[in-house]
Amino acid sequence: MKHSVVSLTINGAERQMLVAPGSTLxxxxxxxxxxxxxxxxCEQGACGTCTVLVDGKTAMSCMLPVETxxxxxVETxxxxxxxxxxxxxxxxxxxxxATQCGFxxxxxxxxxxxxxxxxxxxxxxxxxxxxxxxxxRCTGYEAIIDAILDAAVRIRSAAHAEAA
Amino acid sequence: MARLKGRGxxxxxxxxxxNLGGDPSQALIHATTTGSFVITLSSVDLGQGIKTVGAQxxxxxxxxxxxxxxxxxxxxxxxxxxxxxxxxxGTHRIGNAIMMAAKEAREVMMCVAATxxxxxxxxLVTDGKGRIHVNGAPDKGIAVLDVAxxxxxxxxxxxxxxxxxxxxxxxxxxxxxxxxxxxCQAHACTIAEVEVDDETGDVTVLKMTNAYEIGRAxxxxxxxxxxxxxxxxxxxxxxxxxxEPYYPNRAHGPLDFSEYLMPGPGDIAEMDSVIIExxxxxxxxxxxxxxxxxxNSPIPAIANAIFDACGVRVTSMPITPEKILRGLDALRGxxx
Numbered sequence: 001m002k003h004s005v006v007s008l009t010i011n012g013a014e015r016q017m018l019v020a021p022g023s024t025l026x027x028x029x030x031x032x033x034x035x036x037x038x039x040x041x042c043e044q045g046a047c048g049t050c051t052v053l054v055d056g057k058t059a060m061s062c063m064l065p066v067e068t069x070x071x072x073x074v075e076t077x078x079x080x081x082x083x084x085x086x087x088x089x090x091x092x093x094x095x096x097x098a099t100q101c102g103f104x105x106x107x108x109x110x111x112x113x114x115x116x117x118x119x120x121x122x123x124x125x126x127x128x129x130x131x132x133x134x135x136x137r138c139t140g141y142e143a144i145i146d147a148i149l150d151a152a153v154r155i156r157s158a159a160h161a162e163a164a
Numbered sequence: 165m166a167r168l169k170g171r172g173x174x175x176x177x178x179x180x181x182x183n184l185g186g187d188p189s190q191a192l193i194h195a196t197t198t199g200s201f202v203i204t205l206s207s208v209d210l211g212q213g214i215k216t217v218g219a220q221x222x223x224x225x226x227x228x229x230x231x232x233x234x235x236x237x238x239x240x241x242x243x244x245x246x247x248x249x250x251x252x253x254g255t256h257r258i259g260n261a262i263m264m265a266a267k268e269a270r271e272v273m274m275c276v277a278a279t280x281x282x283x284x285x286x287x288l289v290t291d292g293k294g295r296i297h298v299n300g301a302p303d304k305g306i307a308v309l310d311v312a313x314x315x316x317x318x319x320x321x322x323x324x325x326x327x328x329x330x331x332x333x334x335x336x337x338x339x340x341x342x343x344x345x346x347x348c349q350a351h352a353c354t355i356a357e358v359e360v361d362d363e364t365g366d367v368t369v370l371k372m373t374n375a376y377e378i379g380r381a382x383x384x385x386x387x388x389x390x391x392x393x394x395x396x397x398x399x400x401x402x403x404x405x406x407x408e409p410y411y412p413n414r415a416h417g418p419l420d421f422s423e424y425l426m427p428g429p430g431d432i433a434e435m436d437s438v439i440i441e442x443x444x445x446x447x448x449x450x451x452x453x454x455x456x457x458x459x460n461s462p463i464p465a466i467a468n469a470i471f472d473a474c475g476v477r478v479t480s481m482p483i484t485p486e487k488i489l490r491g492l493d494a495l496r497g498x499x500x
Contacts, residue, residue, distance in 0.1 A: 046422035097385050100393065101211030128429045138211050139389065140396030141429040 006066050010035070011079030019066050026050050026061035029076060037077035037106050041135075048134030051107040052076050058114045060133075077106035080113055088154040089113060089147075098147035100138035107134050112148045120156055124149065165363040169370075172468025175353040178457030179346030180447070181253040186333040189253075190244035191261040193222065193269045195323035197316050199294070199309035200232045201269065206243035207258050209235075212455060213386040214254045220382055221259050221448050225266035226273070227290025228308055252453025255382060256347055257329050259448035265327030272323045276315045277306050348444040350452040351377040354395070356433075356465035360473040362492055365485030367470060369399050369433040372462060376437065379444040379452035387454055391437045394458020399433065400426045401459060402466040403482050412486050 001021040008015050010033060017032055029035045029052070038061055041049030045063040052061045053075040080087050086094065089112050099105045108131060115122060115130040122130070127148045136144060181187055192204045203222055209215040219233040226233070237243075246258060270290075277296040278285035281304065289299045290308075297305025315321040334344040357371040372395050381387045404410070404425040409417035418424045443450020463481065471477050476491030 042422050044422055097389055099211075100213075100389060131429050135426075135428075137426075138393050140392040140394075140435075141432050142392050142396075142435060143389065145429060 004067055006070055008066070008069065008071070009073045011075060017066075021067070023066050024062055025052065025054070025059070025064040025066050025069065025074065028066050029061060029074075035076050035078050039103055039106055041103070041107075046135075047104075047107075048111065048131075049104050049107040051110045051134065053110055053114055056114070056117065058111055075110075075113075077109060080109065087113075088158065089116070089151040092147040092151035092154055093144075096143055096147035096150055098139065098143040104134060104136045108136070108144055108148075112151060115148070116152055116155055120152060120159075122149070122152055165361075168360045168362055168473040169357065170360065170469045170471070170473025171355060171357050172465045172470070172472055173353065173355050174461045174464035174468060175351065176457055176461040177349045177351050178252065178453070178460060179349055180251075180256045180444075180453035181331055181347045182251045182345060183331045183334050187247055187251075187253065187257065187331040189246045189257040189261045189329050191218075191258065191265045191327040192244050193262070193265040193325045193327070195269065195273065195312045195315070197312055199228075199307070199312035200234060201226060201228065201266075202234045202236055203262055203265070204243050205235065205237045205258060205262075206240045206246040207254060208238045208249050210249065212249065212254065212390065213383065214249060214258060216386060217255050217382045217451075218258060218262050221262050222266045223292075224449065225263050226270050227292055227296075229292065229294055232294065232308070249455075252350075252455040252457060254453070254455065255451045256444075256447045256453050257331070259382070259451060260329035260446075261327035263327065263448045264329065265325035268325030268327070269323050270325070272315070272321060272325070273308070273311055276319055276321060276323065277311045279319065280306050280311065280314050347446055348379065348452050350379065350454060350457055352457055352461050354398075354461035354465040356462060356469040358466060358469040358473055360470055360476075360488060362474055365488035365492070367403055367466070367483065367485075367488070369403070369431075369466060369469075371434040371436070372465070374435070374437040374461070375440060376454065376458075377440040377442055378454045379447050380441055380450035381439045382449065382451050384439060387439055388437060390454050391439075391458050392435055394456075394460075395435060395437075395462045396427060396432060397459040398462025399431070399466065401481055402463045403427070403484070406482050406484065408484070410484060 003018050003020055006019050029038050039049045041047040043062045045060045050060055050062045051058050054072050089109050111131055127145050195201050215235040218235050222233045223230040274285045274288050283298055287298050288296050290296050294308050295305050315323050336343045353375045355373040359368045374391055410425055444452045475495055476488050478487045
């Protein structure tokens with residue numbers, strides 16, 4: 001089988017790349033694009049660690065053959081992070097001690113970003129449901145759930161301040 | 165059919181460190197030209213926070229800001245020896261080694277500062293903010309940065325220190341089995357509240373209240389994190405983790421670690437924890453180990469709560485629905 005050329009918009013920049021058949025999105029992100037903030041976990045869609053946004057929806061990048069998403073908009077943790085400082089979700093994770101070894105953190109943050117874009121005022125149950133596909137083996141989840149709820153407050157009050 | 169509530173209590177005494185063949189950890193510290201301090205270790209930070217706590221201990225001992233301490237970990241080829249991060253030993257063993265290294269480096273730092281200021285080193289104090297000055301005369305002082313520069317470029321000295329903590333090997337007394345297996349003991353107590361579904365055998369942990377006596381809590385936020393994360397692992401051991409199926413159908417059993425059952429974000433309990441500080445005599449600044457013990461008392465507390473809820477006493481882990489339903493059948497006199 002032959003390599004093919006795939007076009008993607010990654011974190012706002014158009015990219016064309018030559019990919020081997022069956023290459024997954026995480027292969028491309030980590031290896032050819034150098035975007036190593038996305039972590040490779042179980043490589044079978046069970047842990048959620050590799051979650052990125054594809055056209056605004058969460059996707060496990062280890063399970064996605066990159067040839068099947070030609071033309072898609074991909075956002076990773078690097079794209080979420082503003083040029084200066086941190087995104088409110090990152091800030092909430094930092095302030096709330098919602099990370100220990102940090103391996104699940106970028107996946108958790110991307111899931112939170114998708115949730116809060118759709119539902120700016122989620123209940124605790126909404127957050128639990130949103131992260132139910134993401135495994136953390138250190139924190140016991142409590143701090144992560146609290147941080148996502150805190151991020152929702154931060155984003156709402158920033159939006160409120162902007163409107164006023 | 166009902167959902168039965170119960171409450172159980174359990175306590176744990178947990179040893180800090182071990183000494184099967186002697187238990188050493190070493191640390192080396194040196195100042196750079198900019199007055200930062202680098203601590204070289206072979207120990208690993210896998211999220212438990214030894215880098216943070218190690219830097220806190222060094223900063224406190226040196227009398228410099230936390231931000232000016234860097235920890236260089238986890239090269240066992242080139243670093244000073246460490247037995248490893250296990251047995252809840254890291255803060256105690258590595259912390260003691262760092263403290264010893266920092267004390268030696270501080271002596272050199274104060275000696276250089278004394279020469280620069282033309283005073284006696286015994287009259288000098290650190291302000292913890294990056295300056296050294298004569299006790300009671302804050303204006304007669306020198307920045308740690310300038311001390312480091314002077315040591316390097318004028319005095320030809322290295323502001324450095326060596327730290328070694330060794331818990332010596334303890335031989336077992338053959339007659340009694342007596343030995344000295346640890347350095348200190350931490351203590352904890354958990355109250356678990358559960359709900360048992362007597363139709364499905366399913367257990368929900370509703371709340372866990374914990375009290376921990378861990379010597380000095382070097383970093384209360386990190387200690388709290390250990391308690392919450394460990395309690396989650398305790399729930400996992402108590403109720404889920406087995407290579408057998410959760411329900412007795414082989415097809416429902418795990419085939420690999422991605423299917424190995426552990427609680428997810430929807431299975432966690434409300435958590436309320438307090439830390440009680442009774443400094444140990446031999447830990448750095450009175451610390452004891454908290455690492456492994458946090459998964460201990462939750463397990464018997466949950467087992468006791470299940471007994472309180474439905475009268476079934478399960479003595480092997482995990483307490484699966486099958487064991488509870490078999491226990492309920494036995495209580496009701498139904499043959500299995």
